[in-house]
Amino acid sequence: MSADDEHPDLAAMEQAQEPDLDRGPVEAWAAKMISNPDRAYRAMFYTATVFFLVTTLFPFYWLFMVAITPGRELSEVGALTPGGFDPTSFITIFTRLPFHRYVFNSFLIATVATVIVLFVASLAGYVFGRLRFRGRNPLLLLVLVTSFFPPAAFFVPLNRLFNTQVAVLEPIMSEGTLYNTPYAIFIPVSAIFLPLSIFILMTFYSQIPDGLEDAARIEGTTRIGALFRVIVPLSAPGVATAGVLTFITVYNEYFFSSLMTDGRPENWAPMLEGILAFQGQYEVDFHLMAAASIVAVLPVAILVIVAQEKIVSGLTAGAVKE
């Protein structure tokens, strides 16, 4: 801008569209932005993107820094740098505690819950989405209502129920109770996450043209067959969305997972107990907790990377119709 400073009149004549005088770099930048707002919006967009990327990813980065710091030098961990370098934490978590068993427990519970939810919600979603019958709206409302009750409202009786000895169960279950078994976790979480899947599947199933189902029936499939051979495959994106969302939510669930077992891996304690177990009685192995967290987050992170298009498109289809 120095040339402009010396010859303000000349500069003004040259830049007819920007007649102002004496500009610092900031003002000049601002003027450029005003004359060309698209640039300003573009700059804002990139700033926002970078800001969101840094804020979402930084905690993971820092967790990794803690995980690779040796146990003795934990107080040296900075905001950006590790306190040392010792990747053996990622092995120690499997030797000190059977952390793989915890993760396996969680994985199994989430898988079984997902299968149950998808099956039950498919039937219910088909009924609500495609059939006309008396009592549809009140029943649908009843399903919606369950989704707003807090898990705590179910917990006291369930806790009592699962701790009651049932003679029938004694041959299969230790002590004849459901406490300390995977059933105590996946039965309640399946029920609690069922309404969401019913709603997602309901919207998808209702969009399949009637003609396709009729054709299948004329070809000779049973009513149930038409549901599982025609409606469900044609709604594959919706089923995938419901499945992925259910799996993620069950895997991440805290309330029942932390209260329905005594925390021992052989008693089907899920992954969260494993992470908290590194918080020993006398010393807390922060670096091991961090390493365990990173290992436990990998399955869902991979799932999100693979299925993100599905999640977004599934929710979009649901949101439009609601």
Add this chain to the structure above:
Amino acid sequence: MSTDTQNDGDSGRLVMRPLNRLETVSEQVYAYVLLIPAAVLLGFIAFYPLLNTLWFSLLGDDVFSPDPFGEFNGFGNYADLLAGEAQLPQQFLDVGLSGSFPFVEMGTPFLQQALFVTLAFAIISVLFETLIGFGQAYVIDQDFRGRRWVRVAIIIPYALPIVIQAMIFYLMFNPTIGWATDLMQAIGVFGDNPLASSRDSFFIVLVADIWKTSAFMALLILAGLQSVDRSLYDVAKVSGASPWQQFKYITFPIVLPALLVAMLFRTMDAMRIYGLVDATAGCEQVPSMTCLVITALQGSRRWATASAVAFLTAIVIGLLVIVYLIGLRGSEGGVA
């Protein structure tokens, strides 16, 4: 169908007979039959326990007997909870009227009252999550190179297990290894050990929740954004609308119903916060409503009081849902 079954063996016939019966029933009956599994699951896990909780909450506590319920107590537990006289380390609600300004008196500190802690948490967190989620959704709705990876990065906190989310923030604010405590102390906001102070812990839980669940909001709002007809923007551009005007007159009104639904879900979720609190600061510091249920249950074996707290929680959430549904009815195309 019947010819098929005749060819099958006896075992096949056992399976096929009820299925054949289904072929002939009316649509009405068929619908009810298909709803049986859902009804069993929801009845056993949701409706039956809910009624049970309601019944338990009307009984008295009997801390010393093997069965922790005393005799019928009517609404005694509710009265105690609402008057701040429950025998718990934290109170559900404890305000009195006073003669001087501001006319209400806190019997227990604000952040030790479950109702206020939870409401404050829900309102503040949902507000920030909506704003940040909107920003994030707007970013990942644009077309640019590397969009796929930016999208993954932004929604990944949503998929994070609660215990790990809690762990990250617990470690960050841990006085020994975390850097965040030093930072906050330098600004003069925090005390020495933030995880042992109600006010600081509340802030930590809030930040942790906003960090994770903004991504969820972004997902739901993105779903709304993608349902906007792109040609509307072309029309707007031709008429000379600025991006801000496009947002104000096209994007926002169309997204509003989806936004309200997303906020409804988030508010319901925020009102039941437990895991994040339990794994970071602990229920003594930030006694959310669900926390209070667990404290009453495990800390002092007051099962009846715990049931009453649980039911009150459900009532408070129900009231909030009604407020939202009224709001949704106002905006067109809501779920209500």
